[in-house]
Amino acid sequence: MFPIVVSARGSPNTSPKLSDAPHSDGERPRKSNSKENFQNWLKLKNGLSRESSPLHTPKSDTQHSPGPVKKKFNFRRTTNVYQEKPRSKAVREVALIAKNRDERRQRQANEKAIKQAILKEENGNPYWEFAMMIRDFREKINFHPLKADDPVVESQITVCVRKRPLNDKEQRNREVDVITIPSKDRLILHEPKNKVDLTKYLENQQFRFDYVFDHTTTNDVIYKFTAQPLVKTIFEGGMATCFAYGQTGAGKTHTMGGEFKGKHQNFTNGIYGLVARDVFTYLRDPRYRNMNYVVSASFFEIYGKMVFDLLAKKQRLRVLEDGQQVVQVVGLTERVVGSVNDVLELIQKGSLERMCGQTSANTNSSRSHAVFQILIRHPGLKKLQGKFSLIDLAGNERGADTSKSNRQTRIEGADINKSLLALKECIRALGKKGAHCPFRGSKLTQVLRDSFIGEKSRTCMIALISPGVASWEHTLNTLRYADRVKELVVGNDDDKGDSNQSIPNLKDTVSSDDTGSNDENEENDEDIEDITEENPSLYAAEWEVMESHKHVIESCVYFHKMACDLYNSSQTDGYNKHEFASNWKNLLQEVIDIQKDALIKVTDYCNLLHSKTALNK
Numbered sequence: 001m002f003p004i005v006v007s008a009r010g011s012p013n014t015s016p017k018l019s020d021a022p023h024s025d026g027e028r029p030r031k032s033n034s035k036e037n038f039q040n041w042l043k044l045k046n047g048l049s050r051e052s053s054p055l056h057t058p059k060s061d062t063q064h065s066p067g068p069v070k071k072k073f074n075f076r077r078t079t080n081v082y083q084e085k086p087r088s089k090a091v092r093e094v095a096l097i098a099k100n101r102d103e104r105r106q107r108q109a110n111e112k113a114i115k116q117a118i119l120k121e122e123n124g125n126p127y128w129e130f131a132m133m134i135r136d137f138r139e140k141i142n143f144h145p146l147k148a149d150d151p152v153v154e155s156q157i158t159v160c161v162r163k164r165p166l167n168d169k170e171q172r173n174r175e176v177d178v179i180t181i182p183s184k185d186r187l188i189l190h191e192p193k194n195k196v197d198l199t200k201y202l203e204n205q206q207f208r209f210d211y212v213f214d215h216t217t218t219n220d221v222i223y224k225f226t227a228q229p230l231v232k233t234i235f236e237g238g239m240a241t242c243f244a245y246g247q248t249g250a251g252k253t254h255t256m257g258g259e260f261k262g263k264h265q266n267f268t269n270g271i272y273g274l275v276a277r278d279v280f281t282y283l284r285d286p287r288y289r290n291m292n293y294v295v296s297a298s299f300f301e302i303y304g305k306m307v308f309d310l311l312a313k314k315q316r317l318r319v320l321e322d323g324q325q326v327v328q329v330v331g332l333t334e335r336v337v338g339s340v341n342d343v344l345e346l347i348q349k350g351s352l353e354r355m356c357g358q359t360s361a362n363t364n365s366s367r368s369h370a371v372f373q374i375l376i377r378h379p380g381l382k383k384l385q386g387k388f389s390l391i392d393l394a395g396n397e398r399g400a401d402t403s404k405s406n407r408q409t410r411i412e413g414a415d416i417n418k419s420l421l422a423l424k425e426c427i428r429a430l431g432k433k434g435a436h437c438p439f440r441g442s443k444l445t446q447v448l449r450d451s452f453i454g455e456k457s458r459t460c461m462i463a464l465i466s467p468g469v470a471s472w473e474h475t476l477n478t479l480r481y482a483d484r485v486k487e488l489v490v491g492n493d494d495d496k497g498d499s500n501q502s503i504p505n506l507k508d509t510v511s512s513d514d515t516g517s518n519d520e521n522e523e524n525d526e527d528i529e530d531i532t533e534e535n536p537s538l539y540a541a542e543w544e545v546m547e548s549h550k551h552v553i554e555s556c557v558y559f560h561k562m563a564c565d566l567y568n569s570s571q572t573d574g575y576n577k578h579e580f581a582s583n584w585k586n587l588l589q590e591v592i593d594i595q596k597d598a599l600i601k602v603t604d605y606c607n608l609l610h611s612k613t614a615l616n617k
């Protein structure tokens, strides 16, 4: 039974009413409307803090404020008292305080009742406030999602994001979907936050990529906008590379290997299989039919510093680099394939061999990078015409997830972080024409070195994200990483038509204090400005500084070891002077690049800190 709200003056309260109050006479309750309840609850909350608090006495009353009360009254709080004409200003003031207190209590009771009604309807959903705020936010947006027949824009580096649907576990936990995709190249992450007084609010972070795919997008459509435009590159004598990057369980294998149906994986609709299909289509094209190209494939995985052949029972392989910096994976199986089915068989074989570890996020988590390559060679298996490398990267989650794990898992985590950091630097180097590529930063970038050099090399990165609120921090990391890669390759192309629509509240935080009325929200506006104007840019800059700092530390250790090895090798009789000089030069260049990058980032950060401090003065 809900309390019947009667105002202190005896008239029915004008507060918002419960839209779904259950009937006390045993009738079936009316169809509930939790959104309306939520709006009412917000209004109540707001009204409560502003109207009824003694600190928020209405202006008309404060104008006649009698000043401090000196006498002590024996005041009986009844409805009649409010209706009587006060005998003095002091009595009137006390009556007003009492009235406000009563109203506040009634509002609290009302608020509690509405909250209970919403909770009942939301079936105890612990995230219901965020869910309502996000729903509210989305209602104000015009959605222009990507359409399958939209044109494909080609570029040397493409970075896009795919959001998967909430999985069964997330749905059982009633997780909120914190990703909104308003258009084909934009994405908003709703960060769930709590103020110090535990009021919940959203901090909306907007990102922009070449394409953003929502949870309804199929592998075929993703392929069309990502890897498919790169297939012709390998026929034109270039290197093509496609990475799947993201948190464990976000959908990397689903995208690269093929959609899962239970435990069965459909390899025909993964990017590996789709690339193979198109390679054979190109071979039949009149332009290439007479070239008699030979197609072959290899499949290996990189686990820490070790490389294993997935087509040869995980035989361990060595990676060697010659004086010309050509990197060879010695003994890697390269199978000649005559049809798409041959390729699918190899994909299936290799996928079964993949190394799996365990993390708290996914018991079948992949802790290794899987590299599937399709090569086109001139007849006689000699000269390479082109190579398509497809990489299903290991889960990118950081210390937070691995700190609870054993030492081995922590080492794996550190290796994964290191290789992902090196990968980012190498793609950035590809984007900055002529820049030094620090490919020795990890085994992954070492074996993929030829992907990052040359005018004809093209790369695409698909960042996979989980939409659930429980994953929002990992999702933010993934988006920041992808954004960093994109930032350097996209430039200032702000001519994307309707995708630039203004999105409501993007510069605002949405909080459960919001009622939509400006004058009622004066106090909160201060918070809004502080949170959205300052923190994200500072936070992002700080994050960059920390990342580059770590990179400097790691590279110093690496540099020290390599420099010692190189020096020792130069002390032997008959050492190769050319090779020594070239390696020493490259090593120095690599470490200088990393330090320069860190210097730029920390300088930007210092400037940002100074400008914020100056603004606050």
Ligand SMILES: Nc1ncnc2c1ncn2[C@@H]1O[C@H](COP(=O)(O)OP(=O)(O)OP(=O)(O)O)[C@@H](O)[C@H]1O
Pocket (backbone or CB within 6 Å): 163, 164, 165, 167, 215, 246, 247, 248, 249, 250, 251, 252, 253, 254, 255, 259, 260, 362, 364, 365, 366, 393, 394, 395, 464
């Ligand atoms: N877009 C999607 N639509 C439907 N289900 C998906 C989608 N993406 C992923 N899934 C499902 O989510 C689960 C985890 O996906 P997947 O194994 O591809 O994650 P992962 O990122 O490769 O994780 P790991 O790093 O452990 O390999 C799978 O059951 C998969 O079917």
